[in-house]
Amino acid sequence: MDSDSFVTASAIFGVVVLFRNVLESSLLVTVLAALTSFFAIRYTLALRARQAYPPGPSGWPIIGNALQIPQVRPWLTYSEWAKTYGDLVHLDAFGEHLVVINSIEVAKDLLDKRSTIYSDRPRFVMACELSGYGEEMVLLSYGDDWRAQRKLVVQSFTQSLVPRYYSIQEHEARRLVQGVMRDPSTLVMQTKGVLMGHRRIAAIIMRVTYGYEVEGEKDKMINTSFEAMDNFSQATEPGAFMVDLIPALKYLPEWMPGTSFLQIAKKWKQLEWDASWVPYLWLKKNLKTGNVHLPNLCATVIESGGGELSKEDEAALVWGASSGLGGGLDTNMSTIFTFCSAMLRYPHIQAKAQAEIDAVVGPDRLPSIKDRASLPYVRSLITEVFRWQPAIPLCLPHALRQDDIYKGMLLPKGCVIIPNVWYMLHDPAEFPDPMEFRPERFGGDDAEMQKVTDLAFGFGRRFCPGYHFAEGTAFAVIATLLATCTIVPKLDAQGKEIIPELTYTSGTIVFPEHTECDIKPRSEHTKAMLAEAVANREF
């Protein structure tokens, strides 16, 4: 028995004896029992106070703070709460503990320095246990299966390996820019439907993961993946499914009224299987016929395994590979949308970045990812996009594997950890005038920029494994847009500029809600260069 339970037991014992002896009127025993109770209860309270949870809003009996947990742009509410409760905010929903981290220092202390215990993921019953997403690296518990998948993905996207994908990223970025130049509405945020921009970013990932070339809107392989990702967002939406609050509901028979979630989950599971295995099986079949673009992640792993993989290694590869599309698609699109929103508001910054590209790259070619090293202002601008509005403002939730004490506060085992990255990236002590979009704040210094990417791409052992690759895609799209187009506001009937309101969607990966803009070619020459580059690809 630990000291906590021992003292609690003594207190209970004391109270029981007290009542018995009051009844039996044995004065000495009664006094002793009263004293035992008094000291035991005092000790217990002192112990609890010493190891109290972090502060947080007080909740209701049983449901705790369930009704206070914000659903709409929660990072803003959590940032407000930081003013009252501080760096760590504790919440309780039906006995489930949640802790929001509102400080860079605390996030580093816990998620980086103590990452062996802070790298789990919370339990998602609907998504993982019923709909088949539990196999995906992004939601897998910290353990051997996760380690096996992560190793494969990390080793395919190391800093030294990503240059082999540059030509694919540049080609798809140019196709994307050519498309939006023709019709800027393809970059306008829509709540439903797949945008052309999405298709091109997905094309990059499908190509480097499976060697598969996405063509046309009817491409079944990519459309299945889009559908599976859409289902994933719904399945992981906090509070969307009662079964996430009451896991025992998953055992109800399907015929029972009110269990439609079970049928939905069954459909989603099949679709998720198709989205993950069909591209892989396509690759395996076509590797033999030579109908696959090389290099790609899956082919490299199969070849390094001597052409045949064990069942376990194959499953790790399939699920690890399919995590790439989920991890890399909406995050990149969000970054591009935020870039457009910033350029509408800060035309002088756009002009400065264009001038840098003109001076370094010259008028006769398009920028390539290799130019990144010589374009510090463009690098700073992209970093400022990551900071100004991070694509994943609350990171992905981590979960704690064992009780932990931090600065005298108790963070209990199983606790869901929500890093409020948005708040950290808007901390005025670290980033003065944080709401201002100002690439100059980094002074062109990569160490300063890294302070942003170290937060925007996650923490510790869960840090985004696609980081180097993502930087390449974001650079390819943004530098090509800057080199060939100017993003300008639309005009209303009176010829006045329309600057759309800057609000963001809610959810795990967020987008600006309004991105209406015009994208004008900078000259006929840049337009022609773009068309030529798309037509004469070199791979």
Ligand code: HEM
């Ligand atoms: C702008 C682009 C991107 C951003 C902002 C971004 C950001 C993030 C963040 C914040 C996390 C959560 C880290 C954590 O839990 O601490 C994450 C995880 C992940 N990302 Fe990215 N990401 C991007 C692009 C990509 C790309 C291109 C890929 C794949 C090629 C990718 C694959 C993943 C995977 C598989 C995970 C889950 C890692 C795990 O649970 O161990 N991401 N990303």
